[in-house]
Amino acid sequence: MSAFCRRAYEEDGQWLALTYECPNCDTSWHDEWSCEVDDDCPTCGTSCSPADAEEIEID
Template sequence: MAWFANHYECYRCSEHWIDEWSCMCDDECPSCGARHATPIESEDLTFQVVADAGAFVVLRSPDSAEHRPDYEEVGRFASETLAKQFVARFERL
């Protein structure tokens, strides 16, 4: 399942906040409580590439993720470039 960091700006009080969720959904302002704020930007965090003991590990949020990403390892590579190429190919499927 996709995982996103949604960036919001409140239409009532101009508060800025970020909330992570499994979709690009509306949210409630944590400052004034205004409802149905739509993300002004969303970062796709479905895949993460992290360094681990001399390798680069690709993590993916699985289809079962709902309230947290629950990242699972889907590949381990000798270089960050190879790991990112793997993610690019996987995203095109």
């Protein structure tokens, strides 16, 4: 976890379910972070921003 995301989680206590959609190869995937972060497409490696983010609770 990046220092920025760690600080965001410690300050806000939020956790996000992120959905990504690659504009180059149409691959969709999900990940969970404490803040919205770009991720690399698992198929073609393109850097993608989240298409959607939903706050979730963690234990």
